[in-house]
């Protein structure tokens with residue numbers, strides 16, 4: 688590694704740089720390391736401080752005094768890349784995040800899926816929340832379904848598979864208790880019907896958890912379950928993954944047969960076996976339908 692001038696070993700202690708998350712060391716390190724993990728720097732620009740803090744802690748735990756030593760360590764120990772990969776998981780989420788997306792789901796997508804599943808004689812309609820963080824996204828869907836749609840579409844019932852790669856996030860998802868700030872964006876009436884207050888936290892009522900099944904899964908591996916009517920993959924894949932990895936994941940989602948999908952950014956076009964079978968049409972910001 689070529690040392691950037693002014694960074695002569697040791698972690699930079701330029702407070703102003705750290706406050707801005709703009710440490711030259713941080714940027715240089717992430718620009719070098721992320722492509723090794725098939726992740727892209729542009730996705731991490733805004734959250735780099737969080738990743739950087741973890742990297743520093745990790746290097747300190749290994750007894751490495753500076754970034755250069757950690758980089759050399761990565762070059763010598765292949766297994767350390769898996770540890771670094773874990774440090775890149777950004778689990779920020781909240782209920783009803785991206786209101787326009789959830790409003791569109793409520794107005795257009797969920798009713799049409801419910802009708803299609805009913806007409807097809809199906810016993811459930813299936814949603815996969817493919818990077819569910821601590822459950823905020825799948826539980827938002829469950830609340831919306833129960834409180835705004837179920838009386839009009841009593842059958843078939845909604846089933847949501849909620850997966851994430853991060854075990855700590857899944858523990859929180861199973862507990863389903865949240866700081867008030869996490870549920871702030873939910874409509875007031877939903878908030879009071881959906882949660883019980885316990886020791887300063889808001890805990891989701893069991894009746895709203897029941898349709899959500901939680902499991903650990905890495906979207907870079909084979910799809911589990913399916914077929915799905917709707918895949919929610921808001922934020923990790925199309926924000927953090929490099930484009931070739933986005934295409935691989937999208938091709939697997941297409942294999943999972945979803946008709947609708949939600950992403951935090953426009954997914955790339957995918958051609959598999961000579962067929963552009965998973966091209967997506969944007970029907971609303973961040974909501975796509977397979978052609």
Ligand SMILES: C[S@@+](CC[C@H](N)C(=O)[O-])C[C@H]1O[C@@H](n2cnc3c(N)ncnc32)[C@H](O)[C@@H]1O
Nearest residue numbers: 776777778780818820852853905906921922923
């Ligand atoms: C920023 S959160 C987004 C949560 C939610 N989808 C939303 O939009 O609010 C990104 C989530 O993706 C998860 N994640 C990152 N890489 C993943 C992977 N390879 N497989 C599954 N989940 C992953 C992280 O653990 C994190 O919980």
